[in-house]
Amino acid sequence: MGLPGSLAMLVALLALSLLLWLPGLMAQPANPALGLDALLQDYAYRAFVRPRTGVPYEAVVPANLTGIKVSAMRLRTGSLRRKGVPMYNEFMIPPGVVAAPYVERLVFVYQNLGNWSSTYYPLQGYTHLTPVLGLLAYDASNLSATNLPELDVRAYGDPIRIKFLNVALNPDGPAPKCVSFDLHGLPSFSNASDNVCSTVVQGHFSIVVESIAPSPAPVSPIPPTPAAPRAKKKNKSKVWIVVGSVLGGSLLLVLLLFLILWVHKLKQRKKMQQMERAAEVGEALKMTPVGETKAPAATVTRTQPTLENEYVP
Ligand SMILES: *[C@@H]1O[C@H](CO)[C@@H](O)[C@H](O)[C@H]1NC(C)=O
Ligand SMILES: *[C@@H]1O[C@H](CO)[C@@H](O)[C@H](O)[C@H]1NC(C)=O
Ligand SMILES: *[C@@H]1O[C@H](CO)[C@@H](O)[C@H](O)[C@H]1NC(C)=O
Ligand SMILES: *[C@@H]1O[C@H](CO)[C@@H](O)[C@H](O)[C@H]1NC(C)=O
Numbered sequence: 152m153g154l155p156g157s158l159a160m161l162v163a164l165l166a167l168s169l170l171l172w173l174p175g176l177m178a179q180p181a182n183p184a185l186g187l188d189a190l191l192q193d194y195a196y197r198a199f200v201r202p203r204t205g206v207p208y209e210a211v212v213p214a215n216l217t218g219i220k221v222s223a224m225r226l227r228t229g230s231l232r233r234k235g236v237p238m239y240n241e242f243m244i245p246p247g248v249v250a251a252p253y254v255e256r257l258v259f260v261y262q263n264l265g266n267w268s269s270t271y272y273p274l275q276g277y278t279h280l281t282p283v284l285g286l287l288a289y290d291a292s293n294l295s296a297t298n299l300p301e302l303d304v305r306a307y308g309d310p311i312r313i314k315f316l317n318v319a320l321n322p323d324g325p326a327p328k329c330v331s332f333d334l335h336g337l338p339s340f341s342n343a344s345d346n347v348c349s350t351v352v353q354g355h356f357s358i359v360v361e362s363i364a365p366s367p368a369p370v371s372p373i374p375p376t377p378a379a380p381r382a383k384k385k386n387k388s389k390v391w392i393v394v395g396s397v398l399g400g401s402l403l404l405v406l407l408l409f410l411i412l413w414v415h416k417l418k419q420r421k422k423m424q425q426m427e428r429a430a431e432v433g434e435a436l437k438m439t440p441v442g443e444t445k446a447p448a449a450t451v452t453r454t455q456p457t458l459e460n461e462y463v464p
Contacts, residue, residue, distance in 0.1 A: 182336045184271040184355075188262075190216075192289060193297045195223035195260040202294075205230070207239060207261070220263040225291050227256055241315060242286050247308025256291035257302055268357065272332055277359040280327055281315045281346075285355040287334075301334055301353065310349035313356050318346045325361045332356075 191212070198210040202225050210221040224239060228250050236244040240261050250257050262285030264271060272283045288304040290296075320327070329341045329348030332355040341348065343358050350356065 184332075184336050185334075187271055188285070188287060188301075188334075189298055191219070191221050191262055191285075192260055192287070192299055195221050196258070196289075196294050196296070198223050199225065199258075199294050204256075205236070216267065218265040219267055220261075220265065222261045224259045224261070225256055226259065228254060231257070239286075241284055241313050243312040243314065245306065245309040245311065248304060248306045248311065250288055250302040250304050252302070254290045254292060254302065257304075258289045258291045258294075260287045260289065261285065262287070262355070264355075272336070272338075272355060272357065274330065274338060274359060276362055277328075277330070278362050280319045280358045280360055281317070283332075283355050283357045284313060284315075286311070286353050288353055304353045306351040310351050313348045313350070315346045315348070315358050318358055321360070324363065327358050327360045330357050330359050 191210075194212055195208075195210045198208040198221075202208060202223075204225055204227060207222045207224045210223060212219050212221055222240070224236070226236070231244070231248055231250070233246055235246040235248060236242070236259070239259060240263070242261070244259075262283075264283040264285070266282075268279050268281075268283040272279075288302040289299045290302060318327070327343050329343045330338050331341070331348065331350050332338050333352070334354060336355075340359075346358065348356055348358065
């Protein structure tokens with residue numbers, strides 16, 4: 152294998168491994184609930200026309216999301232920290248709630264996902280007893296802004312409490328639980344007491360109950376069926392990532408091996424050439440001037456006798 156040949160092989164291997172990598176990298180699952188947050192922020196901000204501070208404004212959602220309720224309330228962060236908001240729909244916001252990074256005013260976007268709750272927040276093995284409610288904070292400095300990042304809101308005193316209304320209770324079933332989804336959609340559970348849940352950060356909240364497997368009769372009118380296809384899709388892309396990583400990794404390994412072998416061969420060939428050249432003209436070249444007289448500088452003991460015979464008078 153000549154030098155151009157091995158180079159071509161390297162390039163081909165690189166291209167192949169890239170091709171195998173790409174599908175795995177591109178199949179990153181996107182959480183549809185995050186896109187929904189951005190869309191609802193946009194529609195919530197459109198409800199503001201010369202808004203007054205501390206007053207909730209109902210937003211109009213697009214027709215394809217009928218059933219979702221959204222409102223927006225603008226607040227001074229100083230007033231939020233000192234006084235809180237006693238009641239914003241189901242949310243009771245106590246004093247001591249602080250937003251970071253610092254902004255002068257923020258907007259609390261309230262979401263009630265209604266019959267879309269289990270579409271956007273499916274929970275395998277659980278049934279939503281209430282709609283999923285969201286409370287998210289954004290910078291209020293530009294009311295035409297879209298794709299705003301959420302502020303980091305935290306309750307440093309008492310927690311924020313959510314009083315759910317119209318919980319579809321079934322007294323014989325397992326105890327209902329509070330579930331809160333963080334901004335990435337990851338759920339965490341806590342005990343519900345009197346249909347009240349509490350949180351120290353913003354997010355999405357609901358009361359759920361474990362689904363009883365043998366009786367498929369839904370406890371609430373919203374069965375959590377959409378969970379399955381989404382989970383499957385996620386698993387599929389995960390499998391792709393794993394397969395891609397393994398294939399890419401082993402290809403890289405092979406590539407590395409080839410590189411090492413090639414370098415090794417190159418070194419060996421160089422050595423051989425040097426040795427050959429040394430054998431051909433070596434002895435003459437190794438005569439270097441030492442002081443005023445010529446002397447053999449080579450330390451090759453095997454050839455020394457001949458050297459002496461030939462050159463030393
Ligand atoms: C609903 O419609 C809006 C605007 O008409 C569009 O931007 C959005 O992507 C749609 N959302 C869904 C979930 O179909
Ligand atoms: C929710 O209800 C509305 C009508 O009230 C309907 O148009 C919409 O398709 C429903 N959404 C889902 C996910 O079933
Ligand atoms: C507010 O946001 C809109 C949309 O992103 C942008 O076009 C506009 O320039 C912004 N205004 C200011 C004052 O930053
Ligand atoms: C929730 O309730 C269960 C049983 O009612 C109890 O065992 C558990 O410790 C409680 N968890 C918390 C965090 O209060």
